[in-house]
Amino acid sequence: MITPILLLLPVLAASPDDLTRKITALDAEVFDAYNKCDLPKFASFLAENLEFYHDQGGLTLGRQAAVEGVKNNICGRVRRDLVPGTLAVYPLKGYGAVETGIHLFCDPKRTATGKCGDGSGVARFTHLWQNNDGDWRITRVISYDHCNRCSTSIPPDFRITPPR
Numbered sequence: 001m002i003t004p005i006l007l008l009l010p011v012l013a014a015s016p017d018d019l020t021r022k023i024t025a026l027d028a029e030v031f032d033a034y035n036k037c038d039l040p041k042f043a044s045f046l047a048e049n050l051e052f053y054h055d056q057g058g059l060t061l062g063r064q065a066a067v068e069g070v071k072n073n074i075c076g077r078v079r080r081d082l083v084p085g086t087l088a089v090y091p092l093k094g095y096g097a098v099e100t101g102i103h104l105f106c107d108p109k110r111t112a113t114g115k116c117g118d119g120s121g122v123a124r125f126t127h128l129w130q131n132n133d134g135d136w137r138i139t140r141v142i143s144y145d146h147c148n149r150c151s152t153s154i155p156p157d158f159r160i161t162p163p164r
Contacts, residue, residue: 045137
């Protein structure tokens with residue numbers, strides 16, 4: 001009778017809660033490297049054949065091109081913070097996971113607290129994570145619905161002007 005239970009252990013270990021914890025931790029690591037401009041570490045989270053779709057910047061193909069974009073446009077100029085409570089993770093059978101959320105972007109020199117505040121740049125994102133035997137990499141990024149100097153107090157559409 002114990003054998004059937006032991007066979008279920010791998011299924012139980014891969015619960016949605018475990019997956020959410022894993023992707024949440026990976027998101028924190030990716031963007032810690034991004035915010036600190038630790039380009040080798042940042043690159044280690046990206047698949048070689050990365051596709052990055054940006055509503056304003058267009059398509060970037062490949063890990064190296066994405067890392068160069070961060071080096072040339074982000075390092076020392078932009079900080080990314082996840083909007084609390086917006087991260088969602090969905091399993092993708094036989095592949096990995098889909099991560100969605102909303103994040104803030106700001107000039108790190110203009111933040112008194114070291115965190116992006118209300119009125120920062122806001123965007124939605126979707127990351128497609130591939131799991132190869134425990135080696136998780138982002139293979140696709142969609143970054144969209146960008147809005148500068150928007151309020152996070154009006155979710156989910158930050159472009160709506162609050163009623164007066």
